[in-house]
Amino acid sequence: xxxFWIILSHTYMSRVKxxxxxxxxxxxxxxxxxxxxxxxxxxxxxxxxxxxxxVMDDSEKLFKPLESNISTVDDTVGLKLFTGSEDEAKEAVxxxxxxxxxxxxxxxxxxxxxxxxxDNITNSDTQMLIEQQLQQxxxxxxTEQAGIDQATLQNINAPVTFQTKALDKDAxxxxxLSQARGIVYIMLFVLYIAVIMYGSMxxxxxxxxxxxxxxxxxxxxAPPVTHMFAKIIGIALLGLTQVxxxxxxxxxxxxxxxxxxxxxxxxxxxxxxxxxxxFIYAIIFFLLGYLLYATLAxxxxxxxxxxxxxxxxxxPMTFLIMIAFFIAMFGLNMPxxxxxxxSSYIPFFSPMLMFLRVGMxxxxxxEVSISIxxxxxxxxxxxxxxxxxxxGGVLMYGRSSSLKDLKKAIALSKxx
Amino acid sequence: xxxLLKEVTKRFGKDTAVDHLSLxxxxxxxxxxxxxxxxxxxxxxxxxxxxxxxxxxxxxWNGESISYHKSHLIGYLPEERGLYPKLKVRxxxxxxxxxxxxxxxxxxxxxxxxxxxxKVPEYIDKKVEELSKGNQQKIQFISAVIHRPQLxxxxxxxxxxxxxxxxxxxxxxxxxxxxxxxxxxxxxxxxHVEELCESLCILHKGKxxxxxxxxxxxxxxxxxxxxxxxxxxxxxxxxHPGVVRYKNIAEGCELQIENEDISQxxxxxxxxxxxxxxxxxxxxxxxxIFIEKVGASYE
Numbered sequence: 001x002x003x004f005w006i007i008l009s010h011t012y013m014s015r016v017k018x019x020x021x022x023x024x025x026x027x028x029x030x031x032x033x034x035x036x037x038x039x040x041x042x043x044x045x046x047x048x049x050x051x052x053x054x055v056m057d058d059s060e061k062l063f064k065p066l067e068s069n070i071s072t073v074d075d076t077v078g079l080k081l082f083t084g085s086e087d088e089a090k091e092a093v094x095x096x097x098x099x100x101x102x103x104x105x106x107x108x109x110x111x112x113x114x115x116x117x118x119d120n121i122t123n124s125d126t127q128m129l130i131e132q133q134l135q136q137x138x139x140x141x142x143t144e145q146a147g148i149d150q151a152t153l154q155n156i157n158a159p160v161t162f163q164t165k166a167l168d169k170d171a172x173x174x175x176x177l178s179q180a181r182g183i184v185y186i187m188l189f190v191l192y193i194a195v196i197m198y199g200s201m202x203x204x205x206x207x208x209x210x211x212x213x214x215x216x217x218x219x220x221x222a223p224p225v226t227h228m229f230a231k232i233i234g235i236a237l238l239g240l241t242q243v244x245x246x247x248x249x250x251x252x253x254x255x256x257x258x259x260x261x262x263x264x265x266x267x268x269x270x271x272x273x274x275x276x277x278x279f280i281y282a283i284i285f286f287l288l289g290y291l292l293y294a295t296l297a298x299x300x301x302x303x304x305x306x307x308x309x310x311x312x313x314x315x316p317m318t319f320l321i322m323i324a325f326f327i328a329m330f331g332l333n334m335p336x337x338x339x340x341x342x343s344s345y346i347p348f349f350s351p352m353l354m355f356l357r358v359g360m361x362x363x364x365x366x367e368v369s370i371s372i373x374x375x376x377x378x379x380x381x382x383x384x385x386x387x388x389x390x391x392g393g394v395l396m397y398g399r400s401s402s403l404k405d406l407k408k409a410i411a412l413s414k415x416x
Numbered sequence: 417x418x419x420l421l422k423e424v425t426k427r428f429g430k431d432t433a434v435d436h437l438s439l440x441x442x443x444x445x446x447x448x449x450x451x452x453x454x455x456x457x458x459x460x461x462x463x464x465x466x467x468x469x470x471x472x473x474x475x476x477w478n479g480e481s482i483s484y485h486k487s488h489l490i491g492y493l494p495e496e497r498g499l500y501p502k503l504k505v506r507x508x509x510x511x512x513x514x515x516x517x518x519x520x521x522x523x524x525x526x527x528x529x530x531x532x533x534x535k536v537p538e539y540i541d542k543k544v545e546e547l548s549k550g551n552q553q554k555i556q557f558i559s560a561v562i563h564r565p566q567l568x569x570x571x572x573x574x575x576x577x578x579x580x581x582x583x584x585x586x587x588x589x590x591x592x593x594x595x596x597x598x599x600x601x602x603x604x605x606x607x608h609v610e611e612l613c614e615s616l617c618i619l620h621k622g623k624x625x626x627x628x629x630x631x632x633x634x635x636x637x638x639x640x641x642x643x644x645x646x647x648x649x650x651x652x653x654x655x656h657p658g659v660v661r662y663k664n665i666a667e668g669c670e671l672q673i674e675n676e677d678i679s680q681x682x683x684x685x686x687x688x689x690x691x692x693x694x695x696x697x698x699x700x701x702x703x704x705i706f707i708e709k710v711g712a713s714y715e
Contacts, residue, residue, distance in 0.1 A: 003515055006511070006514045006515055007515070010511050014503070014507075209500075212498055212499065212500060212501055213494070213496040213497060213498025214498040214499055214500055215498065216467070216492075216494045216496065216498055217492065217494060217498055217512060217559065218515070219467060220465045220466075220467055220487065220490075220492045220494075221484075221487045221492075221512070221515040221516050222484065222487070222515055223484050391467075395462070395467060395468070411428070411429065412428070412468070
């Protein structure tokens with residue numbers, strides 16, 4: 001068997017069997033289970049019984065219109081005319097007999113007024129509902145007073161006709177845009193998580209082999225470059241296993257809960273109508289992005305002597321992916337901004353940003369090709385550099401763990 | 417299968433770690449590599465294995481350069497011990513021997529045989545971190561020899577072992593030699609080198625200060641040791657011509673003399689000096705040679 005495959009399968013198998021991997025995957029699966037059942041969970045905890053509101057109406061004109069208004073909007077809130085003194089009503093609220101107590105009256109200029117009493121005024125749902133509906137009552141009363149008939153009022157309130165149409169034939173429609181936004185968002189997020197998680201896994205793996213000094217044995221039996229790439233691909237496969245598991249279980253769950261949830265979920269993320277080309281771009285940019293950052297991670301991992309120093313040294317890498325992610329989040333709303341366009345050619349940002357542009361805009365193929373070209377060139381460059389650093393780095397042991405060691409590692413791998 | 421080093425030099429920036437080192441390491445023998453700390457032993461090994469590129473010079477084995485295609489013929493025990501602490505001995509050795517071109521089943525059979533030989537067959541399913549340092553060393557040794565290499569490089573193989581384990585490992589090394597493995601090993605324990613090696617080289621600051629076969633080196637060194645046990649004081653021998661070094665011991669003294677002829681003049685000088693119980697001429701020890709050759713250049 002080829003050494004590349006031996007190292008790859010060892011990396012994969014030894015990781016897959018660890019408790020942390022199993023537990024991590026299990027937790028993710030539980031999380032998905034939770035999210036897909038979120039509606040039932042919320043329903044389970046929320047109080048569905050109708051809320052009773054005590055109302056005193058001094059004017060005797062307001063209760064009826066308010067009640068009918070509210071009942072059309074929300075049938076869980078029930079108004080009840082209270083026949084007693086104000087203090088009795090307040091007491092009833094404190095005894096939890098009523099959710100709240102509203103005292104309606106007419107002001108001097110014959111406009112509705114209200115006082116709202118509740119145990120606390122943080123539960124603003126009911127409060128806002130009553131306030132809004134009372135406003136409606138007020139509007140109709142005021143217009144009636146001014147002598148405006150209902151038909152005219154409807155005319156005034158009707159929304160303006162406002163239709164949008166892009167003149168550029170290739171431009172995406174609003175609907176397409178929001179669909180693309182969904183898949184772009186998913187891809188950005190998955191890439192972000194993958195780089196952070198598997199990048200640090202690679203760096204830690206390399207550092208572990210280095211700190212346990214088994215590295216010297218390994219590089220004496222297989223070339224460092226083989227070792228480095230076998231590790232990168234091995235961890236990639238591990239990630240793939242996890243993603244397939246998670247997506248598979250997620251998909252099965254969604255299918256098993258057929259109906260409104262499925263439709264809602266898919267149409268929300270715009271997966272149903274996305275063009276296959278976008279999926280292919282997603283895969284290309286994801287793979288290239290992963291490779292780029294994984295090579296960087298392996299290189300950085302080879303520089304540290306102790307596992308504890310890994311996080312510190314891969315910080316710059318974490319920052320890079322975070323910056324890319326934030327630009328992309330900003331770009332979701334402004335895909336045409338200069339920042340996004342320029343960033344879509346910068347190798348460490350382009351996997352996210354060029355994909356975002358491809359998803360949201362119509363980018364000429366040549367622009368995408370240039371971006372991919374630059375990305376691939378950077379990966380090759382980084383791989384060559386990484387292999388040098390790796391070769392020197394794995395033999396280098398020192399107390400300091402900083403980027404300065406990069407130079408030392410390259411020097412060590414050279415003839416002089 | 418000789419291993420040839422020709423004018424090999426390694427510089428790290430301005431520091432020269434190995435300086436124009438030329439060696440001919442014979443086949444199917446044990447070759448000793450001696451040197452103080454930082455003499456360049458490990459660097460030389462790393463260059464032989466191709467882990468480090470040499471600045472100048474040439475290394476060839478059997479007329480060819482050493483590359484990763486030959487890694488299944490080479491065994492290496494690094495100075496810094498290194499195994500996966502969390503892996504079981506079985507997984508560990510199977511992985512490492514696969515990388516040296518073995519099949520899993522072969523590796524397992526060989527591993528069991530070696531563990532049995534080292535009297536620790538129960539360790540096969542233990543994690544390395546659970547083993548004592550000496551037992552880890554045995555596992556490390558197995559990982560270096562399990563694939564029956566033709567060339568075996570042992571960097572300080574006996575450090576950190578108790579005498580019983582040292583003997584066990586020494587026997588294994590001798591057996592491997594008899595089965596036709598060429599072995600290069602480094603140590604700063606002179607007695608191990610004297611016991612095992614046919615030929616050797618003493619490195620100091622990257623240069624070979626002494627090299628050749630052990631017998632040759634001792635003979636050409638010229639100086640001899642003379643041990644005398646007597647009842648009377650022997651202090652007067654300090655000023656005897658030809659005595660290089662004088663050292664009192666419990667029952668007499670130990671002398672280093674320029675050549676064996678001096679022993680005869682001393683013998684005469686002792687004629688009327690009371691009862692002499694022992695008068696023995698000895699070959700110089702490697703220790704003496706090392707101290708003189710390396711110590712001299714410290715000054």
